[in-house]
Amino acid sequence: MDFSLSPEQDAFRERVRAWLNENIPRDWSRRVMASAEVPRAEAYQFLRDWQRKLFEAGFIGLTWPKEYGGGGLTFVEELILHEEMALAKSPQVLNILGVGMAGPTIIAYGTEEQKKRYPAKILSCEEIWCQGYSEPNAGSDLASLQTRAVKDGEYWVINGQKVWTSLAHIADRMMLLARTDTDVPKHKGITYFLLDMRLPGVTVKPLRQITGDPEFNEVFFDNVRVHESEILGGLNNGWQVGLTTLMYERLALGFGLQVRLRIALDGLIELARRMEKEGRVLTKDPIMRQKIAQLWIDTECLKYLGARAITRLLKGEIPGPEASIGKMIWVETHQKLQELAMEIEGPYSQLARGSDWAVEGGVWQYTFLRSRANSIEGGTTEVQKNIIGERILGLPKG
């Protein structure tokens, strides 16, 4: 057991730290946060530019093979990068679905042509990706999806609808799961398409969510013609390819999640230092101290859980229980954190952006509301618990 880094890894950390220190725009959070008055388009442009900068410095796609534009490094460097980004309060990576999911899946299943065509533009943020999995009648039970693709010569004609599609309104490409065979069991008739979002017949409608923001969308397909060369991983093999994507999702997003949690926790502690309850600063309140300390423990725990998962990967072992429970722990901790932020604000938690009295411009109200989706998106907590019960503990299916 050894948590220390090699001299090369230490040097990498120094390099990342120095670069971030020099390149993070000081006022970025005000410019990008939902509470700000800046139009969203400008915020997206800012994040696009930021990822481009990270890419040019060689900090995006660290674990990807070099031949596809990646860094050819290990998950340790990936972890270091994310830790440093957290410490530096860095903006997030905009094309996270591309970097975390589409890219690795294409590298795993793609034809040579696909591998040359897509991954590099994902890293540079030239092409933003979204994920076309969930439908109005297929969420947790994803395999029952109904979007159809019917063959017409060299083309497949897509009809149907996706929903909860984050980033679809700015995306260039979609990881699309569609039904290509209705005569076989539901898992066996699905195909994975790399869909051009600008094709005729694709309509994106923003879906206003609990926060009031249209962060995700409905996507409609009306006779969209996709060339067969855009199939990834073979006809009717989409379920397997799609599951691979989900595995990468947990892995890749996992690093970022712990980091986001730590940033939020630091912010919460600062908030607690400023707010008072019945004449006493909240960090001096014994019950509040208990709650914050527990959040600290849970947040650190997630880091060690990640380290255990990385160790297994580095040793060439398959991910153990720690990989599967990470998402669930993150969700519980983050929702607890956001609820505590409301408790700290007390009566002020009622005031939202737009009020001069709102604490920190109402940003916590946004993140609090947004956190409700955490236990639904990317696999509900209930489904995660089924997976843990059945795949890790070996309990029988219901």
Add this chain to the structure above:
Amino acid sequence: MDFGFSQEQEMLRATARKFFENECTSTVVRQRMEEPAGVTDDFWTKLAEQGWLGLVLPEEYGGVGLGIVDLVVLMEEMGRVVMPGPFMATLLGGLAILEAGSADQKKEWLPRIANGDAKATLAWTEPSARWDAAGVAATAKPAGDGFILSGTKLFVLDAHLADVTVVVTRTAESKTAEQGLSLFLVPKGTPGFEAKLLPTMDQTRKLCEVSLRDVRVPKSALLGPKDGAWAPLSRLLERATVALCAEMCGGAQKVLEMTTEYAKIRVAFGRPIGSYQGVKHRAADMLVDVENAKSLTYYAAWAVDEQVPESALATSMAKAYASDAFRKVSAAGIQLHGGIGFTWEHDLHLYFKRAKSSEFTFGDATHHREKVAQLINL
């Protein structure tokens, strides 16, 4: 970076698991817990032969010279079988002598501890029930060529068995509670020293009241610098706390396994109960508690071994989490077993009770969360 156990450590785990499955069955545990000693000479000798009584003691004193990470592996296995006996007590006493003792004192006691000839313990807490410096009210006053010890110690592990008890006393009133503490070696049979065994909810863990009625000890009984016991005490407490956390992880892991196996075979309404989400989801929650407790404990073990500045924080994080986790997991184990889990016949109550005694040993979750709050400058 490597957050895993070495091949040697995995071998230690395999050896220990097999040993305890043979030597420390439920029948054995139940026999020992009914008896005052909680251990047989034969079993203790076998632990010594395995090298486990001196696992973390230096080789020059007859030990194996391994670290806390290795000890964690062994403690997890001991926790799986709710091993009774004075192992933790002797670890505490041995670590106190190792951390504070002179070369002569170490030479006198540590080889005998490692080879199983001597058992030891540490008498720290008192009726105030505080695992900190301020809780120490027992005194040691200079008298002639030695000291006279007075006071009452409570919750002392296995003092009735100990050949030597390390007693924490106050020798000076100072500005801070941490200053002015001293340790003394009190061998068994010293006049005025009395260890009274107390009935405990967790019968596998024997606790004593230790009365110090004008116990006269020579100057040579002073262990470490006079008035300067806090530094060695806090070091040994960190190490022992991590060891206890590992034991708790082992117990919780075993409860999870027992419960999962039961949920696969127990049928209700025509289906194994594990197929119902009400059971399955609670089992998943148990797994999360167990895995988190392990992650924090393993990190703390490494931090303590490497003496990184964060070791005190890591230790408190682990104990805060493990205290809650073992309690919750063992309670869920009983619930998911239903009526059988509530019986004396089933082993679950042994784990449930061990969880409770471990929770308050070396400070409970509330105590350690407050320590975390202090250490992160809240």
